[in-house]
Amino acid sequence: MTAVKESDPYAPTEFRPKKVGFGRWVREHLVTFFGILGLLYLFAPIFVVIVFSFNKPKGLFNYTFTEFSFDAWTGVCDVPGMCDSLWLSIRIAFFSTLAATILGTIAAFALVRHKFRGRGFANILIFVPMATPEVVVGSSLLVLFVNMGVPLGQLTIWIAHTMFCLSFVIVTVKARLVGLDPRLEQAAQDLYANRVQTFFRITFPLIMPGVVAAAMLSFSLSFDDFIITNFNSGSEVTFPMFVWGTSKKALPPQINVIGTAMLLIALFVVIVGRAIGKRRAR
Amino acid sequence: MTAADLNTGTGGLKIRGLHKHYGTFTAVDGIDLDVPEGSFFALLGPSGCGKTTTLRMVAGLEEPTAGEIMIGGKDISRQRPYQRPVNTVFQSYALFPHMTIFENVAFGLRRRKVDGVDAKVKEMLDLVEMGHLAHRKPTQLSGGQQQRIAVVRALVNKPKVLLLDEPLGALDLKLRRQMQLELKRIQTEVGITFIHVTHDQEEAMTMADTIAVLNKGKVEQMGAPVDLYENPRTAFVAGFLGQTNLLTAKVVGTSGDVLTTDFHGIKITMPVSRMAATTQEVEVGVRPEKIHIAELGEAPVGRNVVDGVIIDASFIGVSTQYVIRTLADAEEEITVFTQNSSTSLRRVGETVSAYWHPDHTFGLHEGAWQEAEAAEVAS
Ligand SMILES: Nc1ncnc2c1ncn2[C@@H]1O[C@H](COP(=O)(O)OP(=O)(O)OP(=O)(O)O)[C@@H](O)[C@H]1O
Numbered sequence: 209m210t211a212v213k214e215s216d217p218y219a220p221t222e223f224r225p226k227k228v229g230f231g232r233w234v235r236e237h238l239v240t241f242f243g244i245l246g247l248l249y250l251f252a253p254i255f256v257v258i259v260f261s262f263n264k265p266k267g268l269f270n271y272t273f274t275e276f277s278f279d280a281w282t283g284v285c286d287v288p289g290m291c292d293s294l295w296l297s298i299r300i301a302f303f304s305t306l307a308a309t310i311l312g313t314i315a316a317f318a319l320v321r322h323k324f325r326g327r328g329f330a331n332i333l334i335f336v337p338m339a340t341p342e343v344v345v346g347s348s349l350l351v352l353f354v355n356m357g358v359p360l361g362q363l364t365i366w367i368a369h370t371m372f373c374l375s376f377v378i379v380t381v382k383a384r385l386v387g388l389d390p391r392l393e394q395a396a397q398d399l400y401a402n403r404v405q406t407f408f409r410i411t412f413p414l415i416m417p418g419v420v421a422a423a424m425l426s427f428s429l430s431f432d433d434f435i436i437t438n439f440n441s442g443s444e445v446t447f448p449m450f451v452w453g454t455s456k457k458a459l460p461p462q463i464n465v466i467g468t469a470m471l472l473i474a475l476f477v478v479i480v481g482r483a484i485g486k487r488r489a490r
Numbered sequence: 491m492t493a494a495d496l497n498t499g500t501g502g503l504k505i506r507g508l509h510k511h512y513g514t515f516t517a518v519d520g521i522d523l524d525v526p527e528g529s530f531f532a533l534l535g536p537s538g539c540g541k542t543t544t545l546r547m548v549a550g551l552e553e554p555t556a557g558e559i560m561i562g563g564k565d566i567s568r569q570r571p572y573q574r575p576v577n578t579v580f581q582s583y584a585l586f587p588h589m590t591i592f593e594n595v596a597f598g599l600r601r602r603k604v605d606g607v608d609a610k611v612k613e614m615l616d617l618v619e620m621g622h623l624a625h626r627k628p629t630q631l632s633g634g635q636q637q638r639i640a641v642v643r644a645l646v647n648k649p650k651v652l653l654l655d656e657p658l659g660a661l662d663l664k665l666r667r668q669m670q671l672e673l674k675r676i677q678t679e680v681g682i683t684f685i686h687v688t689h690d691q692e693e694a695m696t697m698a699d700t701i702a703v704l705n706k707g708k709v710e711q712m713g714a715p716v717d718l719y720e721n722p723r724t725a726f727v728a729g730f731l732g733q734t735n736l737l738t739a740k741v742v743g744t745s746g747d748v749l750t751t752d753f754h755g756i757k758i759t760m761p762v763s764r765m766a767a768t769t770q771e772v773e774v775g776v777r778p779e780k781i782h783i784a785e786l787g788e789a790p791v792g793r794n795v796v797d798g799v800i801i802d803a804s805f806i807g808v809s810t811q812y813v814i815r816t817l818a819d820a821e822e823e824i825t826v827f828t829q830n831s832s833t834s835l836r837r838v839g840e841t842v843s844a845y846w847h848p849d850h851t852f853g854l855h856e857g858a859w860q861e862a863e864a865a866e867v868a869s
């Protein structure tokens with residue numbers, strides 16, 4: 209035990225006989241212990257998703273692990289309708305991310321860079337869509353679409369998703385823009401860059417991490433939205449709606465395969481993003 | 491005219507009636523400046539006097555409320571920043587964090603599509619002995635290195651005028667002294683007009699050919715450092731540039747070049763040209779190091795002499811600072827700096843004669859001592 213004491217420069221100076229034993233071990237590792245507990249709490253459901261993607265359930269419901277197999281992975285699209293709904297969800301997520309990111313970035317610029325009457329109020333209004341319960345947003349949008357005579361379908365899903373992603377994009381990009389020193393842009397202009405060049409060579413590269421984060425957030429928000437979509441989809445079936453619909457009749461392991469695949473893709477994107485971030489910071 | 495030939499040709503900077511208002515607040519209040527080509531010009535003044543605002547208007551980053559800014563006889567005050575043959579070294583350096591040092595320096599050249607970017611950048615980096623750091627990012631440099639890069643990034647464009655906004659403010663004292671010399675060397679080497687903003691009077695005096703002292707958005711006085719120091723025309727300049735003694739006196743007359751004032755019956759004379767006030771009540775000034783001390787009544791003839799009692803003496807190694815209370819007016823005190831070339835130190839309580847050459851005397855308006863004291867505090 210003396211070795212431990214010597215290696216700890218911040219140990220209390222007064223002498224205290226150290227108890228050797230289990231209690232002391234627990235005390236020393238309490239933080240690690242709770243850390244692991246927290247991670248377990250977070251990852252247990254994900255772990256289940258991954259494990260059950262390799263299951264070959266007897267019957268229609270993937271509830272008990274019976275046999276290890278790659279069947280679900282090799283035959284992802286064997287479940288009728290699932291891959292169509294997946295493709296639809298990806299398409300909608302892509303286009304609403306695109307629209308929300310572009311619009312939201314421009315709006316963030318307006319809110320940070322331009323002084324206009326009611327700017328403070330506009331900044332507060334941004335948070336309203338985020339704070340409103342999804343059921344309320346979904347049903348209100350439905351009322352709006354019906355009254356305007358817009359036929360429900362992919363278009364209305366896209367409009368709805370773009371709408372609720374927008375707030376998140378604005379808030380994320382705004383935070384980045386506020387932290388951007390305006391003198392960098394002034395320095396660029398002083399060094400013969402016109403406005404367009406200044407934007408693409410200085411402003412945009414510097415707020416890029418914020419824009420990318422906003423886009424990733426938008427994509428995942430759109431991809432897994434169920435409540436608002438359910439109100440405004442008409443006869444279209446997105447992936448979350450497919451899972452919900454099919455779960456009453458069956459729960460095939462292919463759903464877990466999609467879940468696991470999404471997880472891996474997300475992990476890959478984050479790791480690549482961090483690597484690029486580190487390279488840029490060097 | 492293309493962007494490339496913006497930066498060729500000659501021309502100093504000329505500013506006429508420059509104003510900048512922020513709402514009802516006047517930050518710059520009618521500035522006129524003439525900066526000859528190739529000179530090292532300093533804008534000196536206390537915090538908030540409008541130095542940065544003036545510089546930003548020259549760079550085009552701020553729009554003047556009124557006034558003209560001319561370079562080489564051409565009014566540039568309506569041009570966009572990227573159209574002006576002017577480059578700025580920002581106080582915070584404003585290096586682009588996502589680019590390497592090389593790309594930072596090359597930025598202006600690339601925008602103007604100049605040929606031979608690599609060679610020009612390398613040459614500039616070598617000028618400040620930083621060629622080996624070209625591939626680094628700005629965050630990987632020390633403060634002094636960042637400062638050099640900021641200067642070089644602007645200089646590589648060979649602007650007609652280089653604007654420097656307190657470029658040394660963030661550096662520690664030792665590095666600042668070193669950079670002052672280096673900036674001066676670079677300026678001599680490249681021969682570009684430098685306009686250097688600072689609130690450090692010592693910095694301005696060591697570096698500049700010409701100084702304009704700014705106060706509350708106005709030019710107080712402009713001239714060579716020696717002239718400003720030796721013959722301040724306003725109380726502010728007298729106080730801002732070093733210590734000064736001011737005695738309240740009355741003008742009694744002029745004969746030829748000599749102006750005579752009366753300080754409680756004592757005649758104090760000075761050249762007419764060194765009197766800035768036109769009233770009868772004036773203040774006569776003299777710098778502490780211009781005054782000598784002699785035994786009472788033994789001052790040489792032809793000098794201004796004031797007798798007094800030494801009330802304080804502080805030995806500072808190379809010099810000694812005395813404070814003398816005048817016999818004529820117990821309210822007035824004179825500070826004297828003497829070189830310790832002789833070993834005989836004066837003692838507190840001694841009655842002595844303080845004397846100085848009339849040519850070292852200057853005259854200011856009545857009540858100047860209060861303004862001078864305030865300026866001394868601000869400097
Ligand atoms: N955008 C602005 N809006 C309102 N007032 C401003 C603005 N910019 C500057 N001022 C005011 O104008 C005055 C001059 O500012 P300026 O930045 O030119 O001072 P300075 O001489 O550079 O001072 P320092 O030595 O502290 O940098 C200050 O009183 C400042 O408060």
Ligand SMILES: [Mg+2]
Pocket residue numbers: 541542543655
């Ligand atoms: Mg300033």
